[in-house]
Amino acid sequence: MGSGGELRYEISQNAYIKLVLHSLKHKTSAVNGVFLGSSCDDVVQIIDSVPLFHNHLGLLPPLEISLIMIEEHYAALGLGIVGYFHANERSDDVELGNVAKNIGDHIYRYFPQAAILLITKKLEALPKGKDRLPVTRLYTRDASKNWKLAGSDGGCRLTTKEPAANVILLDYISSKKWEEVVDFDDHLDDITKDWLNPELFK
């Protein structure tokens, strides 16, 4: 249990909160995003995230463009795409759809330790404070090229880097911070909007 070979994922507060806020902004649609980070030994550090789309997630042209732009920007900072985030249209749908799997496969080709995060619980169920676990499910790719739910064998493989992440998330939710999140769809509709969200956490 928890031997040295098992991969762990550590997600920074900003990356986590940004994507959860994004899914709250578009409650009635499916949303997705990518994670940026790097790996060191058997820990994958997720340092930042970029929310991608809330419309027509299955279309290729906007996805291609966004991935190219994101990779180019973050390569200068020494980070690469390490994972994919997805939230389904209906809050009680916890299945990993084909679109998510295909995008995950594509990211896996460039980063073999890639993971997919699927947001699961309704956020009203978010425990107050003490829980370090994010409200998501982690999927990793096993040897038979299937995306398998991680953590089902007992180990807890995804943790937030800062323990108070859920508390801060609740705080942002109550102040409706999600309205300020800009995703790639917003950027393509109005290029003055910055998908890097530099002002979000200031």
Next chain:
Amino acid sequence: MDCQSLDVAKDCVNVLQKKFPESKRVGRLEAMLLEAKGSWGEAEKAYSSLLEDNPFDQVVHKRRVALVKAQGNLSGAIDFLNKYLETFMADHDAWRELAEIYISLQMYKQAAFCYEELILSQPTVPLYHLAYADVLYTLGGIENLLTAKKYYSITIDLTGGKNTRALFGNLSVHVSYCTAFKRTKQGRQGQSRLAIFGVSSFGERVQAESF
């Protein structure tokens, strides 16, 4: 109901029911209330009985589709929408909804068909040309790429070069075409001119909007 204040909604519906006991619209609101509460079976019965009385009620047909979609039964939603569109072919919102469901299920050929219907009925709306081009690009293949380029160009034309997605799409087609399909020098030059136009107009727009 949209705010999930179901008690308030119930009170309103009761008052309306007393004032207009035989009204179809109140019947519809009652069925919508059942749907909002999550009582799928009862809502389905209510909508079906409303449709027996009036099989040409568009709103109830569409509510039934929404009901099925909310339960997660996308193939059922597709069936209902297709039947609905056999009767009400001019309903653009329904075609768009069907196209979106097809895209979410990665059934791109069927989504392309929906956008073709929309373009036929409303050829001056750039949104449909753009979406059709995106779907063609996603399908892939040399013919689809070239057709997608034409539709991106139409969108750029209709929007006066202001649509970022169409400009990007044009560039993407050019890059995919040149990397995947080695053509004659002449063919490549023809493609390049359009791409250069795309890049320059995009550059102008970025500059214009940042000041």
